[in-house]
Amino acid sequence: MSAAREQVLADLRERIAALSGGIAKRAGCLPFGVPEIDAVLPGGGLAHGALHEFAGGGSGTVDGSAAALFAAGVAARTKGQIVWCLTRPDLFMPALAQAGLHPKRVVFVEGDKEEDVLASMEECLSYGGLGAVVGELVRLPMTASRRLQLAAEKTGTMAIAVRRWRRQTEANDFGQPTASTTRWRVSVLPSEDLPVPGVGRARWLLELMRSRAGECAEFEIGACDDKGRIHLSPGSGDRSNTSRRSLYSA
Template identity: 50%
Template structure:
């Protein structure tokens, strides 16, 4: 084997490890070219962990991702405040969702890990106030080798709570979602919601941020018409955590 071919093989293996692709290599694209271009493999790697930060918009962002996977979706939570009709509007039908209410954070993470190791689920969502580096590594290991998405949704911080959103994480991607003014309509009413989506971290890639139209009934995002046409491009904005 020549030195050139050996170097090329090693580089490919490094890219493989950086992207966390210890699985089938299948990805779930957003089908928004400008956003997919920022992700290794042009989509979310199935069998990896993602960590969107909070707000109601982040819940719907997560639901839209889960809706486009195949199979049941296990949603682990601490409180009975998940609104099924809203998830359905983001494409996640109620009959696909298996709800698990955990008594504490340890049980919550155990449910998430067991769901990932099951292998027959499309996605596993866990609403966690914080996620340590050690816990995120365990979840990433549980997700690898499966085609199941692990989605850790950080809950809105309470006045006396600590979110841990700035802590290190082994998640392949990390997101922050904020709401923007919806699109104006020519008649009275409220247009399709707009979100500010910030990709804070991606293994093997670089972060970015976009203003997008919220998930439709199939769980898909879209670019606003002015941005899709190349006009009205916005500068970087500070997002609320």
């Protein structure tokens, strides 16, 4: 098949997708830059124009903070302004900056309830031109997740749902099906030793719980650096010590 014919067919496919309400913008993927992780993701990274879920491995604030920092690192590596929708304005901005997400790039949208967060996310995704739209949620109903996924597809903007629990029973909702393209769980591990006494780099257990057209996997990684990048940890270490400074203020 000639290159010209392939181009014509590609154009026709995009027109058909647009007419049928399919993906209107093919925005590619955001690779992690870690071959072992990118290899298990279809396309070699996190898809733009798609919804991704991140949650802590437990119901406490420590793992929840790690999940939010991981999401911040992902958002930091996208291009453009970031909109962060939430109901409680208690994010610790220096922690976001350490994960690569500079405060000047973030526009916060506060709502009284989670329905407001979902509505704000959908509106911002439909606007287009943003690097990512992040929303802090306890529950993510299937219908709401489909609306977010469709809105993300139309503009090519990445949608990120940070599942933040307030109590143990709410964590059970993470097992319910949603329309997200990927679903991740982040748990805190003992720090990675550095050459400086008493100083270590945070480590996480990163679990890919669901990947559309992909496989599940888990990795031990070093936490995001000031560019939002992660790396594979050299060893598992002792998982009993999970003490970390919380991303969220008291």
